[in-house]
Amino acid sequence: MSVRSTxxxxxxxxxxxxxxxxxxxxxxxxxxxxxxxxxxxxxxxxRLEDIFGVDPFNSAEELAFxxxxxxxIGLYERAVP
Amino acid sequence: xxxxxxxxxxASGRPAERYLWHCGSTIALTRLLEETVLxxxxxxxxxxxxxxxxxxxxxxxxxxxxxxxxxARVVIxxxxxxxxxxxxxAAGARADAxxxxxxxxxxxxxxxxxxxxxxxxxQPDLPPVRNQETGWVLLTSGTTSVPKMVVHNLSTxxxxxxxxxxxxxxxxxxxxxxIRRYGGLQILLRALIxxxxxxxxxxxxxxxxFLKRAGEVGVTHISGTPTHWRRALxxxxxxxxxxxYVRLSGEIADQAILDRLRAFYPYAAIGHxxxxxxxxxxxxxxxxxxxxxxxxxxxxxGAVELRVNDGSLRIRSTRTALHYLNGSNPLADEDRFVxxxxxxxxxxxxxxxxxxxxxxxxxxxLKVHPEEVEAVINSHPKVQMSLVRAxxxxxxxxxxxxxxxxxxxxxxxxxxxxxxxxxIAACRRGLAxxxxxxxxxxxxxxxxxxxxxxVRSLA
Numbered sequence: 001m002s003v004r005s006t007x008x009x010x011x012x013x014x015x016x017x018x019x020x021x022x023x024x025x026x027x028x029x030x031x032x033x034x035x036x037x038x039x040x041x042x043x044x045x046x047r048l049e050d051i052f053g054v055d056p057f058n059s060a061e062e063l064a065f066x067x068x069x070x071x072x073i074g075l076y077e078r079a080v081p
Numbered sequence: 082x083x084x085x086x087x088x089x090x091x092a093s094g095r096p097a098e099r100y101l102w103h104c105g106s107t108i109a110l111t112r113l114l115e116e117t118v119l120x121x122x123x124x125x126x127x128x129x130x131x132x133x134x135x136x137x138x139x140x141x142x143x144x145x146x147x148x149x150x151x152x153a154r155v156v157i158x159x160x161x162x163x164x165x166x167x168x169x170x171a172a173g174a175r176a177d178a179x180x181x182x183x184x185x186x187x188x189x190x191x192x193x194x195x196x197x198x199x200x201x202x203x204q205p206d207l208p209p210v211r212n213q214e215t216g217w218v219l220l221t222s223g224t225t226s227v228p229k230m231v232v233h234n235l236s237t238x239x240x241x242x243x244x245x246x247x248x249x250x251x252x253x254x255x256x257x258x259x260i261r262r263y264g265g266l267q268i269l270l271r272a273l274i275x276x277x278x279x280x281x282x283x284x285x286x287x288x289x290x291f292l293k294r295a296g297e298v299g300v301t302h303i304s305g306t307p308t309h310w311r312r313a314l315x316x317x318x319x320x321x322x323x324x325x326y327v328r329l330s331g332e333i334a335d336q337a338i339l340d341r342l343r344a345f346y347p348y349a350a351i352g353h354x355x356x357x358x359x360x361x362x363x364x365x366x367x368x369x370x371x372x373x374x375x376x377x378x379x380x381x382x383g384a385v386e387l388r389v390n391d392g393s394l395r396i397r398s399t400r401t402a403l404h405y406l407n408g409s410n411p412l413a414d415e416d417r418f419v420x421x422x423x424x425x426x427x428x429x430x431x432x433x434x435x436x437x438x439x440x441x442x443x444x445x446x447l448k449v450h451p452e453e454v455e456a457v458i459n460s461h462p463k464v465q466m467s468l469v470r471a472x473x474x475x476x477x478x479x480x481x482x483x484x485x486x487x488x489x490x491x492x493x494x495x496x497x498x499x500x501x502x503x504x505i506a507a508c509r510r511g512l513a514x515x516x517x518x519x520x521x522x523x524x525x526x527x528x529x530x531x532x533x534x535x536v537r538s539l540a
Contacts, residue, residue: 018514031315032288038312038445039515042476046519057475058337063344065314 003077014040027070052080085150085211093276094247103139104283112201113146121204123147130174134158134181138260138281140198150211156218159261164189169227173407219358230406231358240400241362245276255280255295257305263358264331289318296321304328307338308445308477330354332478333434336371360419361400372433394421440537444515445477457511463488468527468535483518486527
């Protein structure tokens with residue numbers, strides 16, 4: 001499974017677990033407009049770390065926080081070996 | 082002689098050109114000084130103990146300005162105060178009145194005089210001299226039990242603030258915090274006394290809308306927790322503000338968030354402050370590095386003295402709280418040092434925060450006792466015991482992870498997955514979302530110390 005589809009699947013799973021079933025995750029969707037809150041993103045980042053073995057948020061090269069879903073996916077696509 | 086908040090605000094210069102902005106309203110400070118939300122009854126509350134439990138922050142701020150110097154005690158109730166805790170808080174404060182526009186709270190305040198605040202309206206005469214040493218009582222957050230009631234007064238609260246000179250630019254302060262929490266109250270007082278304006282947040286407002294609003298009025302100084310800031314930087318509205326000063330407090334500021342803020346707001350001074358409701362404002366670090374210089378520790382006789390005992394940071398200063406109103410623990414030791422419960426470790430010439438004593442985990446500003454989560458996990462019939470610990474997270478600082486010792490090891494990956502899901506489901510049923518572990522690991526033993534307690538190591 002690609003990095004992209006893994007991430008989309010995790011986003012959807014967490015949305016479902018937190019009773020936010022009507023969320024959409026297009027590339028241009030702003031993360032904070034997707035309906036997920038900080039806690040949801042914290043959980044997603046932790047799970048993706050378990051899956052991919054990396055946490056690109058802790059990388060010294062990536063100084064900007066992602067704002068859109070597309071940027072969020074791009075962050076992992078660059079980081080996952 | 083003691084000066085009241087009203088007098089200090091009045092003396093800080095140009096109140097007609099300074100404002101409090103709240104969702105949908107703009108109030109010049111002159112109105113705060115000349116008008117009333119209490120129908121002019123502040124002086125009737127002279128010497129009394131009063132709970133302030135309003136729906137919005139602006140009303141609460143008006144009441145604080147009106148009552149300081151009259152009331153003997155003002156208990157500042159945070160927005161999430163649970164009605165079932167109100168009676169206990171009223172008893173602890175020996176309150177005889179409550180000012181509230183929240184029905185569930187005024188209904189729970191049996192036996193107290195109830196005063197419903199109005200909108201700001203002119204009062205005919207300014208009330209007489211405010212000469213009471215008002216006790217300001219703050220409530221601590223984070224657990225499901227009755228909050229601790231921490232007593233300050235205006236001088237402990239304003240020890241780190243200098244009175245505005247009335248010259249130069251008016252700083253526009255803002256904070257992601259509610260002003261009824263210690264961190265937010267500091268910013269309100271900085272604005273009022275230090276000669277500034279203030280943009281208040283609102284729980285019903287999205288972070289984008291708040292940042293846009295703050296940007297529109299030209300916010301210059303803004304404070305929040307690292308979690309607030311991580312969320313702000315993920316918002317497209319982060320570019321709407323161009324602050325000169327960015328402040329972090331309330332949680333560990335790691336190097337990543339400091340670097341990101343530096344890159345995002347290159348023209349801002351970025352400071353991370355150590356403060357707590359009990360210990361007061363202790364120090365601020367502005368060198369852009371996580372942790373704090375070891376040289377801060379051990380100086381005797383300064384305005385703020387720091388010690389490290391048994392690994393935790395202790396603070397003695399004129400800004401620490403006076404005492405608790407409830408509970409049996411003293412607030413400070415016999416040398417008047419407050420134990421912050423924040424564990425530090427020295428690395429080279431710096432100290433770094435590594436977590437909370439007792440394994441208490443701070444998840445995005447909300448404190449979790451691991452035992453509470455362990456109790457839910459341990460109630461699963463297939464679980465022998467469990468250890469809940471902090472797991473570092475770049476968004477909320479920490480999340481929870483659980484090491485679970487099952488009665489018998491699950492056979493195969495399917496059985497293991499099934500049991501994990503059952504445990505998580507039980508946690509979701511029994512606990513708030515931020516207390517649910519993000520990961521579960523099955524272990525074959527857990528360390529139990531000589532005391533018979535689980536060995537908890539820090540994250």
